[in-house]
Amino acid sequence: MKQLQFAAGTSSDHNENTRLQDDFYAAINAAWLKTAKIPADRPATGGFQVLVENIEKTLMADFAALQATGAPDKPLLNEFLKYYTLAADFKQRDVQAAAPLQPYLRRIAKYDNLADWQADLKDWLLDGLPVPFALDVDADMKNTKINALFAGAPGLFLPDKTYYAADNPSGPQLLQVFQQMMQQLLTMAGYSAADAQLILEQAIAFDKSLAPHVKSAEESADYSKMYNPQSFSEFTAHSSQIDFGRLLPELIGAQPEKIIVSQPKFFAAFDEIITNENFNLLKSWLIVNTVRSMSGYLSNDFREIGGIYGRALSGSKEAMKPQKSAYYLAAGQFDQVVGDYYGHKYFGEAAKADVHKMVIKMIGVYKQRLQNNDWLSADTRKKAIVKLDNLGIQVGYPDAIKPLFKKFTVNTGASLLVNAMRFTHIAIADNFSKWHQPVERTEWEMSANTVNAYYHPFRNIIVFPAAILQAPFYSLEQPSSANYGGIGAVIAHEISHAFDNNGALFDEFGNLHNWWTAADTAHFKALAQAMITEFDGLPFAGSKVNGKLTVSENIADAGGLSCALEAAKGEPDVNLTTFFTNWAKIWRTKAQPEYQQLLLAIDVHAPAKLRANVQVQNFADFHRTFNIRPGDGMYLAPEKRVSIW
Template sequence: MKKFKARLFGMLLCLAIAFGMLPVQADTISDNFVTREQAVVSILNTVGYGALDQTENNLSTFADAASVTAQYTDEIGIAVTNGIMAGSGTTLDPQRNVTRLEFAMFLSRSIRELPDLTESQIFSDVPASAAGDVNRLVRAGLFCGYGNGLFGSNDHLTKDQLSAVMDRVRNLKNTDLKDDFYYSINYEWLNNTKLPAGYPGFGSFEEVSLSNDAKIKEIANEIYKNKDTYKKGTIEQKIADFYSTVLDMENRNKQGIEPIKKYLDKFDEVKTAQELLNYAAEFENMTGYNPLFTFSPSGDLLDSNKYTLYGQGLTTGLNSAYLLSGDPQVKTLYEGFIAQMLMASGIGQEDAVAQAQNVYAFETLLAENTLSNEDASKIENLYNPVTKDELAKSFTNVDLRKYMSDLGYGAVENLIITDVKLMAKTGELLCDENIDVLKTYVRTKLITNTASLLSKELQDAITGFNAVFLGLSSTMSDEDIAFNLLNSVMSGYLGRVYVEKYFSPEAKADVENMVDEIIETYKKRIGRLDWMGDNTKAAAIKKLDSMTIKIGYPDKWEDPYENIEMKSYKDGGSLIGNIFAITSAQAQHTKTLLDKPVDKSAWLMPPQMVNAYYNALNNEIVFPAGILQPPFYDEKASREQNLGGIGAIIAHEITHAFDHNGAQFDGKGNMNNWWTQEDYQTFQQKTKSVAELYEGLEIAPNAIVNGNLTLSENVADIGGVACVLEIMKEIPNADYKAFFESNGRIWRYTATPKMYQLLAQQDTHAPYKLRSNMVIRNFQEFYDTYNIQPEDKMYLPPEKRVSVW
């Protein structure tokens, strides 16, 4: 998972602890607090004096001038001259503990220009006269409140807090790569890049995606322009007629809620929990979508050549971390959105508000029984085999066997539960006593998940909620929303044309050679590991030898919509009708998979996507054509630059085969222990060190890195760079600067504060800045290339550096 007005000085650079603290009594004396004098001196030494009038005030007008520490007389004099520090009557009070509000005023007056990186906030304990100064700092990402509407104006500033804010100030102006490599090499981009409309986050990946989108848009528009010329059933006809229903807002507005009204009414008619399940199954069989809960086949972790059935239970509309945060703003926003959706579906305002509160409470209960994001990031927590009879015991008030049979899974006797506690709670909640809230929950899910396919009013409600939730100052245009939907639904068709027109065989061959070289290097590195025994090394190398490589696009193009008819409005179709035709056909196809072997030639991403992945069940790495272009890969770039870009990404994906999740799978893609006990214990200690290295780092106010949540990606980042640096050693007169700077540029990224907070809670990747700065600090080549010394902020003591692979 956000539009800035000024230069993007500090958004990525607020690397300090959030300003949460216990209230402090007004006159408490402690070495932990900061005096007014210390605060001013620290500010001036950090901000600098260049923009200040350096005429010194002799301070003689203050009765307590003698209490100013002699060595700070000049600094305090300059602060008084420039209006940064003022006394109270005839006294300056230099040795009194400074409050948070006083400090904010000092700082705001010391910095003439600050970027607007986020929205202002209203603090009930900040007087109107100081609100402007406080909010300058808030908007620049330098300060935040307690999250409860309070700034803590009268609380004393601690030394830790002073240090945190000064780090943030330094990061606003810092361009020294020895102190912040990422910010230094991306300075121009970070300071000049504004978030495109509708984007809560934007970086190199999004930048290339926009470029790809422009190319695909041109293809799609050409097809659409000739929409009346295509033979029925051709790829072009399906693209054109589907796109026409997306763009035809006039007919979408005319229909409004009507396309789903019959379904809403039918759900509303049910009287019991069993009737609700009966119709949920019927609805899924008609449309391919289930707003209650369902089951789905996927590869079996223990035998990746076959499919098995998975189930999770009732899910929440918001990530559980938000529902459990206790944030009143989240509650107000989400309840308001639910009420808006319910009113759009025909519920009166008073009832909608009351029902929204009930749904929020219901989803909060689900959240309390849902795996945390951290626990869900561990693959072993998601594989819990049960028999159908065992599962049915949790569903004492409804007939689960009938429900599974109605869904087409009557013959299934064994399945996997991905969230045991949530599924048990689901069984408990599916009872007649809860029928009213269950019906409202389903109604909310159905209208919310189809709103963007209906009228502009409903589409705007979705984009409006997302804008507020993610801190956007502007939303995406209707044209871009329409194209994104087309590119998502018709990605396979459009990807074919994209590859034919824009992806060269030479690029594919070059990257394939690079992959082969990196795998061979990885094998050599494993062979030299001093912490792993020979048997485990042999198994790891065997896994690498078994790894499948997919570059650019599939060898065989599938036609996922071969038997699906796309209709324009003039031919009696509709946007949601076309979507349901697709999802219904896909659902029916998916239900046949339990009787078939897994097709390991299938791709999980379309070729135009700017991304890459490792699939543990296939033991494969996949690099779509979309990512094989600058700044990641350039046929004209130096070898060092490409190694720092796509080379590091290739090695990153390979390392996923050996992160804390991938390490549990063998070369055939099965969850199977190939480790000796001693080696695996050592491996766990090493990955624990990686988690500890990242744990607690602040990426923005109130956005703190979870080292365990991001562990798999951090292991892959560090392991990937380690591998390609090995190749760098073999290049005569290798240009390490080109390597490191290429690597740093692929991670450039900016986002709204709310997006950073969302990513910190949910994303298994570390913040992009850390994917550059924290990774390279572990390698001596970086220190040697840039002469990094212990006094430099980029310096990480050798004993803290980590290495797994």
């Protein structure tokens, strides 16, 4: 799934004397960059993040009022309010301290070997507790009408396997922060200092043993390498210790004919990692992951200390205030319920219909551009248009909340953690129950109050939650050129994902299927390489951009901006200065250096400043509009400009 997400910006470019011909982003955003402050509890601020903060304040105020009165005739919202109240009751959470965690630690303590753990593994996995592998149900990539079983690798303590490399100086520094945090959490959970130190040493040793065999962020960004189907017998043979032959049918209710393995290298090494000899290391890894994952549901001290490592990664200076953390925890659990409330109250059917029309218009512009494309063969062009004609559109909020949320009933007499773990069990069981069932193509995977958008290649749908459909992205009060430079480019960005280096692998039904001629494929790969080259190695925040990691998003940005530009030029009130200016404004961002470094290593999006600056350099209209000439910092010679869609 491709998503338009936050990317690192800049915390230093605020010279108001910057010429836009030399640095368009810095000149357009100079006044904002000079005065904008990053909130202490966040890693960044900017166009996206300010909307997030405004929505957060609005909804927290609304829900505070509703907690007093209740929500008549809205049973799901009332369950959310109960959970929110439970999450915000830090007096009770502080009294309970580590007590809600203890049953899970006692459960781990009973395991003396892999056989003991194996006997409990089905329930352990359904409870959402840590395992050194990943199982999931999603659309079969070659038959997306039916859900299939996927198997992958677990996450690591460090953000990416590359942090464990000997030449990565950030790895040891972050690992030290992680160790210090976990030492505190483990002693708070009741372990002696010596036991906590031993548990940490063993857990890190196990985590390091996983790292050589899992994919890096760059490797994971290539969707073509995800589909590695294995027969039931092939997959179950990967382990002589974990009885996958028993576990998988227990989880999905039948023996699957195949399992789609997203990380075959990991499972090829699985039997060397998960051994009885390594069990104590694995057991410690289970303890560390369990304590860490549950710390946010315990006392305020647990919550704040449990966030130290995350704040070191992001550069955030402070933990969220207790009430705000409770809001995010509860809203995350009841995301569609909160999104439904937000969508109906602050977006509504009229705006939903208006934006839907705009999406249809952008698809029309895109179709015309495909019809006029001068490098695709007629056969591939025809199939591209078929894919576009079958593109699903979801705007604002779902027509109905998923039935799953009706199962989330809050037990106000139990702890927050007990409620959370029960909800997790329900959600995981629900996911496994979908195996071999028809895919719900229209199911939303993002709540309406999320400032984001996405394209789902397995379903060939584009989704625009209500929260992003506001100024500066979109407003009836803005000129059409500003809207096209904002939401128009975002809409076309998501459409372009259907034809980026990953999306182009999937057909109109979302199936992994080659619909390109060999010559068109070769030409497209050459254009994609040009986009890789355009970004690869660009200096930013003391490091460099990885062109391969970010290529799909850069292709989508280029296609989105190109399509939106054409749409803007078709309006009677076109103003290209306004168009390009709003494009630069939506990407304005200030981010902590730590966050910039993290995103450069793992994020498929280029830094926001470069998304704003590099893409516009590819357009003759930009050069003409702002009189960009050779010698200017923003000038790019015509022969170096990259144009794909």
